Amino acid sequence: MNGVHDMGGMHGMGPIVTEKNEPVFHHEWERRAFAMAVATGFLGKWNIDMSRYAREQMPPAEYLATSYYEHWLWGLEKLLEDTGLLTRAEIDARLRGADRPAGAAPGARPIPQEVRMLKAPDVERVLRSRRTARVDADVAPRFKVGEAVVTRTINPTGHTRLPRYARGKRGVIAEDHGVWVFPDTHAAEQDPKPQHCYSVRFTARELWGAQGGPDDQIYIDLFDDYLDPA
Amino acid sequence: VENTPKVHNMVVCTLCSCYPWAVLGLPPVWYKSAPYRSRAVIDPRGVLKEFGVTLPEDLEIRIWDSTSEVRYMVLPERPPGTEGMSEAELAGLVTRDAMIGTDLVKPPAAETRR
Numbered sequence: 001m002n003g004v005h006d007m008g009g010m011h012g013m014g015p016i017v018t019e020k021n022e023p024v025f026h027h028e029w030e031r032r033a034f035a036m037a038v039a040t041g042f043l044g045k046w047n048i049d050m051s052r053y054a055r056e057q058m059p060p061a062e063y064l065a066t067s068y069y070e071h072w073l074w075g076l077e078k079l080l081e082d083t084g085l086l087t088r089a090e091i092d093a094r095l096r097g098a099d100r101p102a103g104a105a106p107g108a109r110p111i112p113q114e115v116r117m118l119k120a121p122d123v124e125r126v127l128r129s130r131r132t133a134r135v136d137a138d139v140a141p142r143f144k145v146g147e148a149v150v151t152r153t154i155n156p157t158g159h160t161r162l163p164r165y166a167r168g169k170r171g172v173i174a175e176d177h178g179v180w181v182f183p184d185t186h187a188a189e190q191d192p193k194p195q196h197c198y199s200v201r202f203t204a205r206e207l208w209g210a211q212g213g214p215d216d217q218i219y220i221d222l223f224d225d226y227l228d229p230a
Numbered sequence: 231v232e233n234t235p236k237v238h239n240m241v242v243c244t245l246c247s248c249y250p251w252a253v254l255g256l257p258p259v260w261y262k263s264a265p266y267r268s269r270a271v272i273d274p275r276g277v278l279k280e281f282g283v284t285l286p287e288d289l290e291i292r293i294w295d296s297t298s299e300v301r302y303m304v305l306p307e308r309p310p311g312t313e314g315m316s317e318a319e320l321a322g323l324v325t326r327d328a329m330i331g332t333d334l335v336k337p338p339a340a341e342t343r344r
Contacts, residue, residue, distance in 0.1 A: 008244030008295065010268040016280050018260050026259075034256075048299075052246055068247065068262045133299040161297045163244055165271065177300050197298045204291075208272055215290040218271055221298030 001053075001157050002164060004060035009165040009208070030069040037072045042118035042126065045083040048133070049187035053159035054078045085115075133186075135179045135194040141224070142196065143173045148230035149200060151222065159187030162226045166218075169206055170230050174219060175199040182223055195224040231294060232305040233331075238285055240278070240331030241294045241302045242270035248296035250303050254326055261330065271295060281332040303329050309337040 007013070025031040041051065055075035063071060080086040086094075090109075111117070118126060143149060153168040154160065161183045177199065181192035200222045204212025231239040243249065244267050249257040260266050269277050274291045278284070285291070294302040306328040312320060315338070327333035 006245055007264055007268040008270075009272040010264075013264040013268045016260050016263070016265045016269075016277065018258070018281070022258050024256055055246070064264065068259065161245060163295065163297065165244075166295075177298065180299060183298075197300070199294075199300075211272070213275065213291060215288065216274060216293070217290065218293045218295060220295045221300055223298075 001056055001159065002155055003056045004063050005056045006164050008163045025069075030067075033069045033073045033076070037076050038127075039118045039123075040076060040080070042116060043085070044116045045085065046079050047186055049159055049181075049183040050189070051075055051079065052183075053187040054082075056159065133181045135181055135192075137179050137194045139179045139194050139196065141176055141198075143176075143198060143224070143227060143229070145173050145176060147173045149173060149227045150230045151200075151226055152228060154226075156184065158184060160184045160226075162222060163220070165207060166202065166220050166222075169202055171200040171202040171206070171220075173198045174201040177221065180223070182225060184225070193225070197221055197223050198227075200227070231292065231302055233307040235307070237290045237292055238331065239292045239294065239302075239304045240270060240274055241296060241304060242267060243296040244268070244271055245295075245297060248299075248301065250301040253301075253303055254329060258326075278332065281327065283332065283334055304331040305329075306333075306335040309335050311337040311339065 025034070037051070041048070046054075052075075055071045057078065058066075058071060058074045062074075066074075077091055080091065081088055148170065149172070150170050151162060151167055154162065175198060177197045179194050180197045182195055186192045198221070199219050202218045202220065204216035204218060205214065206212070207218055231241075233239055241249075242261075247257055247262040249261060251257075266277065271293050274293055275285065296302055306324060308320070309323065312323070319338075323335050323338065325333050325335070328335050
């Protein structure tokens with residue numbers, strides 16, 4: 001979707017603010033929100049592309065006015081609601097009791113038996129194990145390294161990983177990353193359409209005109225379905 | 231992605247916050263923020279200047295936009311005056327930002343002055 005999350009090339013966002021000796025989390029709620037987002041991912045009710053798409057649907061003014069973990073929490077609440085794991089009323093009731101010690105909230109529904117859960121003793125082992133969107137499928141690549149390509153001009157209202165600043169642009173295949181699930185359909189719970197993903201090289205001049213550095217290059221990871229022969 | 235005397239690499243995720251968690255930990259706030267995500271691809275030299283890094287005009291900058299599940303990390307250039315240093319000593323010179331590409335690894339003398 002042409003959302004405000006697709007920020008490449010936008011102006012006016014202000015200076016980059018860095019922090020010396022930055023803590024991993026700035027507030028305790030951020031730690032909890034992060035843990036909940038990671039843990040609920042293991043319920044098996046949604047995939048990573050659905051999580052990203054959920055966060056992208058935060059209203060743009062709100063997205064720009066809130067912090068990173070607020071985006072995560074907003075997306076998580078949307079997914080919990082969309083999948084029927086919690087109702088809005090239940091989420092609000094739990095938020096009101098958020099200062100209670102951890103544990104089941106009063107009136108909580110039992111967790112359905114079919115729901116897969118990540119239990120505390122398994123967290124470290126599971127997080128350290130390799131999970132990947134790479135697919136072991138024998139799918140032929142549409143392009144070869146060194147081939148000239150042009151990106152498609154598409155404006156899907158769903159999830160896509162083809163940024164706006166790189167649509168309708170000419171580039172060159174720099175590397176073939178192999179076969180991966182296709183985020184656009186995976187986010188919509190449709191056929192994951194395993195296909196090749198490439199690192200595609202664009203000159204800064206192609207993307208930005210005279211404002212681009214004469215020798216600078218931008219490499220973007222793009223899928224077969226985003227590309228046509230140039 | 232390797233820095234050389236002719237090429238400087240810098241990593242960004244313009245669409246969200248993709249970052250090599252497993253190697254570098256969770257990203258700093260600035261990496262996930264609108265100013266960095268919007269400008270890294272269109273004005274890398276301006277961004278680097280804000281990090282105190284000025285590169286020669288003829289150096290090629292390569293920006294890596296992490297739009298897939300592939301993660302990128304910059305292999306910084308070995309600074310002069312580090313011949314004979316052990317792996318552990320060299321590791322001590324490398325900063326997180328140098329592995330994102332918004333910092334250069336400084337020679338040991340500069341490091342002790344800080």
